Amino acid sequence: MAESCYVRVLFLLLLVVTPLPISIASPLKLRLSASESLPLNGGQWFQINNNEDVESASLAVPANAYRAVLEVYLSYHGSDEFWYTYGNPFNGNGPFREVTVRIDGDVVGAVWPFPVIYTGGISPFLWRPISGIGSFNLPSYDIELTPFLGWLLDGEEHELGFAVTDAQDFWYVDGNLHLWLDPRSAATTAGIISYDAPPLEKVTAVASRGPGNEYYQTTAFRRISAAGWVQTSSYGKITATWTQRFSFVNTNQVREDTEQTVNQTTDAYSGVHVTDHAGVAYSQEAEQSFPLYIYQGQVNQTSNDSFTEETSVQLRFEEERVAAGRPGFWSRSLSNAQDSAVDVRVQEGDAVGTSWRAAQTYRYEATDGCYYRDVASQGYGVVSDHADEVCAKGSPAAGRAIAGGAATELGGDAAAAAGVARLSS
Ligand SMILES: *[C@@H]1O[C@H](CO)[C@@H](O)[C@H](O)[C@H]1NC(C)=O
Numbered sequence: 001m002a003e004s005c006y007v008r009v010l011f012l013l014l015l016v017v018t019p020l021p022i023s024i025a026s027p028l029k030l031r032l033s034a035s036e037s038l039p040l041n042g043g044q045w046f047q048i049n050n051n052e053d054v055e056s057a058s059l060a061v062p063a064n065a066y067r068a069v070l071e072v073y074l075s076y077h078g079s080d081e082f083w084y085t086y087g088n089p090f091n092g093n094g095p096f097r098e099v100t101v102r103i104d105g106d107v108v109g110a111v112w113p114f115p116v117i118y119t120g121g122i123s124p125f126l127w128r129p130i131s132g133i134g135s136f137n138l139p140s141y142d143i144e145l146t147p148f149l150g151w152l153l154d155g156e157e158h159e160l161g162f163a164v165t166d167a168q169d170f171w172y173v174d175g176n177l178h179l180w181l182d183p184r185s186a187a188t189t190a191g192i193i194s195y196d197a198p199p200l201e202k203v204t205a206v207a208s209r210g211p212g213n214e215y216y217q218t219t220a221f222r223r224i225s226a227a228g229w230v231q232t233s234s235y236g237k238i239t240a241t242w243t244q245r246f247s248f249v250n251t252n253q254v255r256e257d258t259e260q261t262v263n264q265t266t267d268a269y270s271g272v273h274v275t276d277h278a279g280v281a282y283s284q285e286a287e288q289s290f291p292l293y294i295y296q297g298q299v300n301q302t303s304n305d306s307f308t309e310e311t312s313v314q315l316r317f318e319e320e321r322v323a324a325g326r327p328g329f330w331s332r333s334l335s336n337a338q339d340s341a342v343d344v345r346v347q348e349g350d351a352v353g354t355s356w357r358a359a360q361t362y363r364y365e366a367t368d369g370c371y372y373r374d375v376a377s378q379g380y381g382v383v384s385d386h387a388d389e390v391c392a393k394g395s396p397a398a399g400r401a402i403a404g405g406a407a408t409e410l411g412g413d414a415a416a417a418a419g420v421a422r423l424s425s
């Protein structure tokens, strides 16, 4: 990050300093961007081209920070637009990708991304008229950096870096650093209590049944945890813990060289707990699951050059989130599922017809309200579309969090008083 940019950032921070109650404050925003080193010819992103690339910015955190959250966002392009379709680890680096966030080289958080399929992806028909989940609104991912303030608050600049495991060219990664500043002091002090980030575990199993018949299964796991304290004038001593756990499985089967099936699920857990002298100030846990299934193959073959080329994609974004603490309790559950397919009929080598359909079900249930929508399309036309608010605000159904298929009652007041919200242990 250029010196001039840093000055500008400081200027923004100075403008916005007002007393901020812990955990409900609108944080001050500091935007990090590789492109802000002049000249501005790279777009506003860090570009990552391979597994060895670490792109970073030098950063000096204001001396009175007491909470820091990095909101990461990303997109992938070129050779990695369809990273999840590489089964063979020697072809395209296999199907696993993760973004790691580093402070001075140490991994402090990770993003195992939702596989957004852009509007032309795999077959353009699949996304007309219903576009892929996230393709017009890329998801972002929060990394709690508060436990690491002990490293950052020494008055020196530190390197905040991003890398993409097994990347090919190219990935765009960037983040917003949200900082909370102590209104009653010019400087806080901080220390790290624990930090544990074992290396990524990743295994690929191969079963080759002759040329054109291959099967790969890739699994991966990672966990990261850290705890740290911050001494503030306004809130006393705060202790923050941060935990992430991830698992990933991808199977990729090729049959008779004419058929490929990809079946992948990414599961991610993250939890942050902030306590002060009076108990839990803020706590949030999230569980996400991102299943993806892709089939592409020739079916109903009547001769070598007469068949139907069938492509189908099933994609789901599942998320359960609960929060508790002094600002109150809330829970949110989102299930967003898409199922689309396209058939191209080929006769004597010529494409003679295309038909396609899609369906999407979106179900959001939360303490602040609910929303449901179910849309289906055939060709370019929408054939059904139903929307509803399936549970009214404040109804019992809205206060439920569902984890691992089991419904857990998290009574609003009780959970807030206990200051604990748990999806899993
Ligand atoms: C994908 O694999 C999971 C197990 O990992 C399985 O439960 C699921 O049925 C598979 N999906 C399809 C469409 O075959």
Ligand SMILES: *[C@@H]1O[C@H](CO)[C@@H](O)[C@H](O)[C@H]1NC(C)=O
Residues within 6 Å of the ligand: 299, 300, 308, 310, 343
């Ligand atoms: C394949 O043929 C069967 C029987 O005619 C038909 O029901 C099916 O829809 C066809 N599948 C495709 C993808 O064309």
Ligand SMILES: *[C@@H]1O[C@H](CO)[C@@H](O)[C@H](O)[C@H]1NC(C)=O
Residues within 6 Å of the ligand: 303, 304
């Ligand atoms: C289909 O292709 C196979 C392999 O290329 C070939 O052996 C076979 O003779 C072909 N059949 C026809 C009907 O063209």
